[in-house]
Amino acid sequence: MSKTCVIIGGGIGGLFTGAFLAKNGYEVTVLEKNAIIGGGLQCFRRHGKVFETGMHIAGGFIEGGSLNKICSYLGIMDRLKIQHVPAECMDELYYRRTGEVFRIASGREGFIDSLSEYFPEEKQGITAYVNELYRIKDEVKLFSLQEQSDDSFMNWEKLLVPADELIEKFISNEKLREILAYLNPLYSGVKGHTPAYIHALLNVLYINGASRFIGGAQQLAALLKEVIENNGGQVLAGCEAAYIDVTDRHLNFVEDTDGNRFTADCYVSAIHPAMMAKMVTTGTFRKSFIHRLNEIPLTSSAFSVYIDLKPDSFPYIDHTCYFMEDYGNMWNQEKHNSDKAPVSFMYMTPPDENQGRFASRLLIMCLMDFEEVRKWEHTETGKRGEEYEHWKNHFAQQAINLLSHRYPGLRSQIERVYAASPLTIRDFYNTKNGAIYGYRKDCRDMFYSRLPVYTKVDNLFLTGQNIILHGICGVPLTAIITAEEILGRNVLIRAINEAVSQ
Ligand SMILES: Cc1cc2nc3c(=O)[nH]c(=O)nc-3n(C[C@H](O)[C@H](O)[C@H](O)COP(=O)(O)OP(=O)(O)OC[C@H]3O[C@@H](n4cnc5c(N)ncnc54)[C@H](O)[C@@H]3O)c2cc1C
Numbered sequence: 001m002s003k004t005c006v007i008i009g010g011g012i013g014g015l016f017t018g019a020f021l022a023k024n025g026y027e028v029t030v031l032e033k034n035a036i037i038g039g040g041l042q043c044f045r046r047h048g049k050v051f052e053t054g055m056h057i058a059g060g061f062i063e064g065g066s067l068n069k070i071c072s073y074l075g076i077m078d079r080l081k082i083q084h085v086p087a088e089c090m091d092e093l094y095y096r097r098t099g100e101v102f103r104i105a106s107g108r109e110g111f112i113d114s115l116s117e118y119f120p121e122e123k124q125g126i127t128a129y130v131n132e133l134y135r136i137k138d139e140v141k142l143f144s145l146q147e148q149s150d151d152s153f154m155n156w157e158k159l160l161v162p163a164d165e166l167i168e169k170f171i172s173n174e175k176l177r178e179i180l181a182y183l184n185p186l187y188s189g190v191k192g193h194t195p196a197y198i199h200a201l202l203n204v205l206y207i208n209g210a211s212r213f214i215g216g217a218q219q220l221a222a223l224l225k226e227v228i229e230n231n232g233g234q235v236l237a238g239c240e241a242a243y244i245d246v247t248d249r250h251l252n253f254v255e256d257t258d259g260n261r262f263t264a265d266c267y268v269s270a271i272h273p274a275m276m277a278k279m280v281t282t283g284t285f286r287k288s289f290i291h292r293l294n295e296i297p298l299t300s301s302a303f304s305v306y307i308d309l310k311p312d313s314f315p316y317i318d319h320t321c322y323f324m325e326d327y328g329n330m331w332n333q334e335k336h337n338s339d340k341a342p343v344s345f346m347y348m349t350p351p352d353e354n355q356g357r358f359a360s361r362l363l364i365m366c367l368m369d370f371e372e373v374r375k376w377e378h379t380e381t382g383k384r385g386e387e388y389e390h391w392k393n394h395f396a397q398q399a400i401n402l403l404s405h406r407y408p409g410l411r412s413q414i415e416r417v418y419a420a421s422p423l424t425i426r427d428f429y430n431t432k433n434g435a436i437y438g439y440r441k442d443c444r445d446m447f448y449s450r451l452p453v454y455t456k457v458d459n460l461f462l463t464g465q466n467i468i469l470h471g472i473c474g475v476p477l478t479a480i481i482t483a484e485e486i487l488g489r490n491v492l493i494r495a496i497n498e499a500v501s502q
Contacts, residue, residue, distance in 0.1 A: 002027045002232070004264035005486070006254055008241040011039020011429070012472065013464030014270030015224035016479035018233060019074050024487050024495075028233035029262055030225075031254065033240035038221030039429055040472075046418060049361055051306045053420070053428065054436070055217035056348060056363060057186070057320050058082075059205030060473035066145050067473045070480075073496040076223040081214040083351045085319050089114075090210050092319060093182050096405050097326040102179060108134070111207045119176045129170035129180065130207070136200035142468075142477050143201055145497060147490040160443040163199030164191045164331065178330045182322050185346045185367055186471065188299035188437055191331040195443035205473055210320070214351045217472075244269075244276070244460075246284045251460045266459045266486055272431045272438065273451060273466055284457060294432075296449050297442060299470075300334035300367045301422030301434035303342070305396045307362040313413035316359040317349045323402060334367040340391070341398035342366040364399050370422050370433040381427055392419050438466035453482045461485055 005021050007014045010032025018028040036042050040054030060067030061082050071077035090106040105114035112130050116123040141148045167180050187194065187202050213219060225235045243255040244267075253261045269276040274293040277285055322344070324330070329343040336342055345366040349359030376388045396419040404410045422434035431438065442449045453462050463482035465475050480492050 003266070005029070005266050005268060006031065006262045006264040007268045007270055008244075008254060008276065009039065009270035009464065010034075010037040010221070010235055010237065011270060011464065012041060012220075012475040013479055013482075014039070014268070015041075015221060015228070015235070016070075016476040017268050017270060017463045017482050018235070019224045019227040020479060020483035020492055021486065022228045022231035022233045023074065024483070024491070026233075026486075028228050028231075029264065030228065030233070030235040031239040031241050031256060031262065032235065032237050033430065034428070035238050036218070037225060037235055037237050038218055041217040041221040042428075043216035043218040046306075047308060047416065049308050050216045050218075051361060051363070051418070052213070052217050052350065053304075054425075055213070055472060056346075056350070056365065057085075057206075058211045058213070058217075058472040059202075059208070061211040062209035065205075065208060065473075066143065067476060069145055069496055069500045070476050073499040074224070074227050076220075076227065079223060081219060081353070082211045083214050083318075083355075085210040085212065087209070089319050090206065091182065091322065092317075093179060093322045093324065094406055095324045095326065096402065104182075106207055106209050108207060115176070115179070119173055122171055122173050122176055125170045125172065126176075129167065132166065132170065133200040133203050133207075136197050137204040140197060140201060142481065143204075145480075145493050147493050160446060161196050162192050162443055163189055163194045163196045166196040166199065175327060178327055181330045184330055184333060185322070185344075185365065188334070188367055188440070189331065190440065190442075193297075193440070193442045193444060195441055195446070198441055201469070201474075202471075212348075212351055214355075215353055216350070241271075241279060244280045246281045246457050246460075249284075249457050251457050266461065268461045268463055268482060270462075270464045272429075272464075273462060274432050275430050276462075280457075285455075292448065293451075297440045298370075298433050298435035299437040299440045301370050301425055302436050303366045303368040303372075303395060303399075303422065304420045305364040305366075305399050306418040306420070307364070307400075307414055308416040308418075309359055309362055310413050310415050311360075312358045314349070314359050314362060314407070314410070316351070316355055316357060318351070320346060320348045322346055323406065325402065334369040336366075336368070336372070336395075339398065340395055341402060342368075342395075345399060345402075347403060364403065366399060367436075368422055370426075370435075373422050376423060379423070381424070384423065392421055395419070395421075437470040438464070453478075453485045 004027045007018050007030045010030045018030045022028045042053050043050045087106045089103045091104045093102040171177050240257045241254050242257045245252045251267050253263045277290050277293050325343045333344045347364045376384050425434035468478040
């Protein structure tokens with residue numbers, strides 16, 4: 001008889017963990033509160049155009065990348081519609097005040113050479129810095145899907161230096177120090193706190209090659225659902241877990257908001273741990289543990305502007321762009337200036353099927369502190385009031401004004417504008433303070449900010465971006481560790497490597 005597993009949360013973490021377990025003999029049931037599954041992979045459609053909510057650029061899908069191997073093992077890689085970002089320019093960084101533009105290439109050599117062209121006197125330092133990023137990456141065996149004996153890399157003190165100090169060690173030019181942290185919006189780093197290994201893994205992931213979903217990231221969620229269903233499981237949308245019944249450190253059942261009970265041999269929580277703890281039978285976890293789940297510092301939230309472009313007007317850009325108002329803001333991008341305008345943001349034109357010269361959509365994403373919306377925290381979607389709507393519209397327009405410096409005709413090329421604030425993110429994913437990457441890893445206190453995948457409840461496990469790594473590549477890697485806690489250490493890593501070597 002097969003074993004059973006109930007997973008709370010149908011985002012990347014829940015779906016990958018479910019697919020791994022389903023492929024290895026478990027009858028899996030995934031409970032997802034939203035009407036559409038996918039969490040960060042979810043897209044919305046307005047006036048016939050599809051917009052991504054929480055997935056814009058992906059690392060790890062290139063040939064030999066860990067996500068490519070994982071999806072090949074699951075039998076879905078060939079069916080994903082993905083566009084790889086051209087190596088000559090994977091990212092463009094623009095400083096408005098100085099008018100400087102930096103075009104950054106991918107590939108280890110390409111990355112070094114493209115930056116050395118702007119800072120020739122730093123070539124040696126850039127090379128040594130990139131070598132160090134790859135050396136750190138090699139220490140994290142999970143990243144390259146190598147078998148692990150334990151997770152001792154976390155104890156290696158050299159990895160626990162802050163990311164900004166790692167850069168400073170190799171680079172003396174102040175501008176270049178800042179530019180080398182330009183991927184900050186993809187991990188929401190904080191100077192002096194974000195560990196060098198997070199910065200290194202993110203950078204290596206994208207230096208190796210970035211990709212984008214053609215027509216939206218929802219397709220990945222649909223394919224993972226198929227893997228679960230083809231192996232006898234089910235993914236239930238519109239099913240919100242409300243209560244987790246535990247006695248004597250053993251989970252008995254999960255109940256949804258309609259009173260339906262789901263029982264299984266084991267359970268995985270793929271939602272924010274603080275939200276999970278609210279649902280568990282009182283007394284299951286110590287007060288100090290619950291306090292910790294609520295107090296671990298969070299990554300920042302974000303404000304997204306979704307622009308529906310007029311036909312044949314705005315050029316399609318095949319890479320990601322980063323807008324910086326000026327130098328000095330790289331490590332505090334969530335702060336905004338006194339006009340309530342962003343100081344920086346990421347923007348891009350997502351690819352369509354049969355993409356031509358012009359883009360149909362433009363997306364702007366600014367990091368944002370939850371404090372910006374704190375005064376409306378007790379409001380609900382659609383009922384947040386006029387003041388909030390005015391603020392939201394003002395902020396979106398400020399971002400468009402800034403981008404118009406780069407593209408003077410932009411305003412006339414816009415058909416419609418939609419926006420999502422940290423409150424939208426909080427309510428949509430049920431994540432604390434709308435933190436886009438979950439808990440913030442802090443090299444000054446790694447043990448406080450990092451949770452294991454097991455809990456004191458013998459059949460309850462944790463997964464998702466809050467646990468080990470975040471993002472499109474990090475969450476599936478975390479899912480491997482969670483699934484292996486159930487299946488056995490290295491079982492999946494071995495199976496994935498065997499599958500791709502055949
Ligand atoms: C605006 C934004 C932009 C981003 N851009 C990128 C990017 O370009 N590249 C990248 O790699 N990463 C990006 N990310 C991060 C990425 O989306 C996350 O790291 C990833 O989605 C986290 O996956 P997860 O499974 O841990 O959580 P989620 O994807 O949040 O999934 C959790 C799921 O659980 C569901 N849920 C919550 N509570 C319950 C409940 N009680 N019962 C049932 N279901 C429940 C939620 O509805 C959700 O579907 C972005 C995030 C945001 C918000």
